[in-house]
Amino acid sequence: MSDQEFMITMKDVNKWYGDFHVLKDVNLNIKKGEKVVICGPSGSGKSTTIRCLNHLEKFQQGQIHINGTELIDDVKIVRHIRAQVGMVFQHFNLFPHLSVLENLLIAPTWVHKKPRKEAIETAMYYLERVKIADQAHKYPNQLSGGQQQRVAIARCLCINPEIMLFDEPTSALDPEMVSEVLDVMVELADEGITMICVTHEMGFAKKVADRVIFMDAGQVIEENEPHQFFDNPQSDRLKLFLDQILSH
Amino acid sequence: MATYTMKEAKPAPSGSKGIIFWLKTNLFSDVRNSLLSLVGIYLIYVTIPPLLNWMIFDATWSGTQDEVVNSGARWIFIIEKFDQFIYGFYPEHLHWRPNLVAVLCVAFLIALKVLKNNKSKIVLMLLFPFVCFILISGGWFGLETVETEKWGGLMLTILVAAVGIIASFPIGIVLALGRQSDMPILRTLCIGFIEFVRGVPLITILFMASVVLPLFFHDGIEFDKLLRALIGITLFQAAYIAEVVRGGLQAIPKGQYEASEALGLSYWQGMILIILPQALKISIPNLVGSFISLFKDTTLVLIIGLFDILAMVTLTNSDTNWLGYEVEGYVFVTLIYWVCCFTMSQYSKSIERKFNTEH
Numbered sequence: 001m002s003d004q005e006f007m008i009t010m011k012d013v014n015k016w017y018g019d020f021h022v023l024k025d026v027n028l029n030i031k032k033g034e035k036v037v038i039c040g041p042s043g044s045g046k047s048t049t050i051r052c053l054n055h056l057e058k059f060q061q062g063q064i065h066i067n068g069t070e071l072i073d074d075v076k077i078v079r080h081i082r083a084q085v086g087m088v089f090q091h092f093n094l095f096p097h098l099s100v101l102e103n104l105l106i107a108p109t110w111v112h113k114k115p116r117k118e119a120i121e122t123a124m125y126y127l128e129r130v131k132i133a134d135q136a137h138k139y140p141n142q143l144s145g146g147q148q149q150r151v152a153i154a155r156c157l158c159i160n161p162e163i164m165l166f167d168e169p170t171s172a173l174d175p176e177m178v179s180e181v182l183d184v185m186v187e188l189a190d191e192g193i194t195m196i197c198v199t200h201e202m203g204f205a206k207k208v209a210d211r212v213i214f215m216d217a218g219q220v221i222e223e224n225e226p227h228q229f230f231d232n233p234q235s236d237r238l239k240l241f242l243d244q245i246l247s248h
Numbered sequence: 249m250a251t252y253t254m255k256e257a258k259p260a261p262s263g264s265k266g267i268i269f270w271l272k273t274n275l276f277s278d279v280r281n282s283l284l285s286l287v288g289i290y291l292i293y294v295t296i297p298p299l300l301n302w303m304i305f306d307a308t309w310s311g312t313q314d315e316v317v318n319s320g321a322r323w324i325f326i327i328e329k330f331d332q333f334i335y336g337f338y339p340e341h342l343h344w345r346p347n348l349v350a351v352l353c354v355a356f357l358i359a360l361k362v363l364k365n366n367k368s369k370i371v372l373m374l375l376f377p378f379v380c381f382i383l384i385s386g387g388w389f390g391l392e393t394v395e396t397e398k399w400g401g402l403m404l405t406i407l408v409a410a411v412g413i414i415a416s417f418p419i420g421i422v423l424a425l426g427r428q429s430d431m432p433i434l435r436t437l438c439i440g441f442i443e444f445v446r447g448v449p450l451i452t453i454l455f456m457a458s459v460v461l462p463l464f465f466h467d468g469i470e471f472d473k474l475l476r477a478l479i480g481i482t483l484f485q486a487a488y489i490a491e492v493v494r495g496g497l498q499a500i501p502k503g504q505y506e507a508s509e510a511l512g513l514s515y516w517q518g519m520i521l522i523i524l525p526q527a528l529k530i531s532i533p534n535l536v537g538s539f540i541s542l543f544k545d546t547t548l549v550l551i552i553g554l555f556d557i558l559a560m561v562t563l564t565n566s567d568t569n570w571l572g573y574e575v576e577g578y579v580f581v582t583l584i585y586w587v588c589c590f591t592m593s594q595y596s597k598s599i600e601r602k603f604n605t606e607h
Contacts, residue, residue, distance in 0.1 A: 054510055056506055056509060056510060075514075079512055079514070082509070082510060082511070082512035083512045085510075086510075087507075087510040089503060089506065089507065089510075091501075091503050093501075093503035093504060093506060093507035094507075095504065095507070095508075095522055095526075096526065097525050097526050097529065097603070106508075106511060106513070106521060106522075107511040107512060107513070110513060110517050110521065111511065111512040111513060111517075112512075155511070159511065159512070
């Protein structure tokens, strides 16, 4: 398969924080429309991996291609790539001084230079989709965690991204609110957007993932389609990990 | 299966309201509290009535010096010298120009509140200082020129403070951003400037501005004394603003920077749209504190020969026809300073309320 058919390729990516080797020869090929879940213990480099994909983290060795463009440390290239990649954070990171609607308008009007009226229409459409249109004029701090995370997802969708990155999107939520966010993500998955999700929600992984990747100590230890991944783990490390997270 | 009913909210118990209740809980809740309250009331009793008597009830408000019979303040001195306190040596027939500027300032503040369009606001903000400058200094549109030596009094105090505040604000923000920059040379320059200025008293900077700065220019280039003082004060204030803004910037969670980057905003877009609005909002109390101390510090310009309101009072006190009116003069200046500073702090509170998005 040629590189062109992959939405994302990571080739021998290495990264160090000072002397600490966080990513060790990470290789990853993700097709257009594929849904990938990355799991692993904390500190395994899974967040760092997806943060490299939109250049929130720099890597020292290796190559990353996003939708045919090589990701290098160049302002124009980085902006070009970020315009196609949406990211949802663990702590939502909505802008607290702007209303929900203004949060959704920032990128379309300032980065993509869309007329404000058109941007508002798009924003309201996506707020409708995440079932939160009635809160458009509230400020983020007036919403619950689950509502804020749905707004954050809508904010990414407004730039019409090719790829969505989710960095532990439900980890900071009260248990009651996890499902409302996962429901939105499942809906998104059904629409064919390329998705990479770092999460511990194994139910979500089984339901939507085309592939599950297990990372530990900065390496990809194992990857497989969900059934094989959960029912027939190959490595001892993954068996131990699954035992621990599924034991209760 | 356990059953339950939702409980209705009840009103708070009675007896937790009223004056007697308030006195009991707040002033006389126990022996120590009661004692402190009594001491406080006594202190108010011995200070406030005599002060009010002196300032208002026993004061002389009109007439000539010979007619003074009351023991209180002789405000006739202030009334006589009022124009000098406000305008300094500004020619009397041109007093309408500073007055017009004052009226325009009020109109300007109202316009900023009323106008919805951001572009017209910015145009207004850029235009307004020039209009004020032309009105006060003249020399354009047939207006008579008034040299800066003649500017003085409260007019000069406010002018120096306003220029210091307005000009130092953007410079301070840029310095704060520079101090956080990834570029080592830029960062070192900013830190060097900030720490140097903060380590030196304002009075030294004013001396440097008035004595040392001219040495850098060729002979014959006359550099206005007021302008030199303004540059000195602006640079001084900018260093303090930079530190206040840096405090605000450090309080912004890293996630806000990451989110604005991830959305594809450039450095300046992210700063102007996302980070600075939040950082400045947190900094409002400290910024205003720093502006208030600048307002009071402007009085130091008297040491390089500019006559602000305090210098005017000292000057008029040496008028042989009006000897012995120091107390009235300084009380008057105190009141003026207090009114200005109190207004600034109240204005800052109203801005804080306006920007509050917590609930």
